[in-house]
Amino acid sequence: MNSIKLFAISVVSGIFFAAGASVGASCQMQEQRWTDQLNQIEQQLRQGHWEAARQGAQFVSESLAEHGGGTIGDHRDTADKLGGAMAGPDPVAEGLALGRASALRAIAEAELERPDEARWHWYLAQNLSRKLRAMDLSPYGAAVDVLRKNLLADATPQNAGMVDVLDPVRPEGSARPGFQEPVRINVTYPLRPQDLRKRDRFSHVVFVRITVDSTGQVTQPVVVDGGFYPGLIYRAFEALRTWKYKPASLQGKPIPFRYIVPVVFADDRPAHPGVAF
Numbered sequence: 214m215n216s217i218k219l220f221a222i223s224v225v226s227g228i229f230f231a232a233g234a235s236v237g238a239s240c241q242m243q244e245q246r247w248t249d250q251l252n253q254i255e256q257q258l259r260q261g262h263w264e265a266a267r268q269g270a271q272f273v274s275e276s277l278a279e280h281g282g283g284t285i286g287d288h289r290d291t292a293d294k295l296g297g298a299m300a301g302p303d304p305v306a307e308g309l310a311l312g313r314a315s316a317l318r319a320i321a322e323a324e325l326e327r328p329d330e331a332r333w334h335w336y337l338a339q340n341l342s343r344k345l346r347a348m349d350l351s352p353y354g355a356a357v358d359v360l361r362k363n364l365l366a367d368a369t370p371q372n373a374g375m376v377d378v379l380d381p382v383r384p385e386g387s388a389r390p391g392f393q394e395p396v397r398i399n400v401t402y403p404l405r406p407q408d409l410r411k412r413d414r415f416s417h418v419v420f421v422r423i424t425v426d427s428t429g430q431v432t433q434p435v436v437v438d439g440g441f442y443p444g445l446i447y448r449a450f451e452a453l454r455t456w457k458y459k460p461a462s463l464q465g466k467p468i469p470f471r472y473i474v475p476v477v478f479a480d481d482r483p484a485h486p487g488v489a490f
Contacts, residue, residue, distance in 0.1 A: 240306075247273070247310040254317050259352055263324040270318035277311040278447040279407040308443035312341030315447075316348060323356040331356075332363050337450045339365045340436045341443055365435055391464040395425045398459055403452035405478055406444035417478040419449035427467040429458040437473055449476040 250273050257266040316338035323331035338345045346364055350357045409415060419439040424432045434453060439446045453476055461470035 244306050244310070247277070247306075251310065251313050251317065254314075258317060258320055258324075261324075263321050267318060267321035267325060270314050270321060274311060274314040274318060274447065277307055277314065278444040280444075305443065308341045308446075311443045311447060312338045312345055315341065316345050319360055320350070320353055320357055323359050324354060326356065328359045331359050333450070333454050335360045335363055336365065336434050337447065340434070340439075340446060340450070363432075366433060391462075393462045395429070395461040395470050396459040397456060399455065399457035401452045401455040403445075403448040403476055403478055406442075406448060409442075409444075415478065417445060419445055419476045419478075420473055421449065421453060421476060422471065422473045423453070424469055424471045425458045425460055426469045427460050429460040429467075431456055431458070433471075445478065448478075452476055 250269070254266050254269040254273070257269065315334045319331045319335035319338060322328075322334060350360060403419075405415065417440060420437040421439075422433075422435045422437050426432050431453060434450065436446055439449065453474075456474075460467040462468060
């Protein structure tokens with residue numbers, strides 16, 4: 214009887230081992246496909262095929278954002294370790310691939326003389342993988358200087374000379390006469406990645422520290438708390454780039470202003486967003 218039980222246990226164990234090995238092999242194959250695609254895009258950039266590279270990077274980015282990373286439930290056991298796609302010591306593979314795809318698209322956009330597009334995709338890339346701040350841009354033309362000028366700043370230098378905040382609403386020193394905080398005049402909701410769209414009562418917030426510069430433009434976005442699913446961060450940035458502000462002012466002069474904003478994914482939001490939620 215004991216021998217039968219041991220045989221059954223060994224068979225079941227073998228099945229689980231085989232299943233785990235199969236999933237691991239599948240993941241490795243998928244990661245290799247991403248690597249091959251991204252290497253091809255990088256080669257197109259080095260050959261000066263800017264538009265082909267841009268389209269390829271966009272396709273890979275969208276595929277990863279829609280399907281990469283699984284669902285939140287798949288990674289719940291590692292959520293406390295990651296604390297954001299760029300914050301953990303071992304970011305998820307989908308986030309690293311998405312970061313590289315975003316960086317390659319940023320290069321292509323810069324070479325195609327679309328500096329605003331280049332700047333924003335470069336911001337996204339650096340949020341998904343800190344290592345990309347040190348990416349070698351020397352093989353490309355002078356157009357990529359827009360990327361060198363938009364490296365994400367660490368918190369300490371970013372504070373210098375700016376009106377700081379204690380919370381997302383009330384600025385420190387707001388009692389000073391003549392101070393007006395920035396006014397958000399347009400908000401766009403983020404799209405939910407495809408593999409999360411069938412979830413009922415879904416709710417998630419990506420908190421991003423931004424600087425609203427003296428022209429009202431959003432710059433230097435840094436994910437403070439985005440969870441561990443890179444597709445949500447990608448979609449949050451896609452929405453955030455469309456937000457519009459009237460800049461903060463001090464004594465009637467526009468000034469840059471840094472604070473934290475929530476980018477909300479939710480089922481129960483109103484059909485038409487206002488300027489606050």
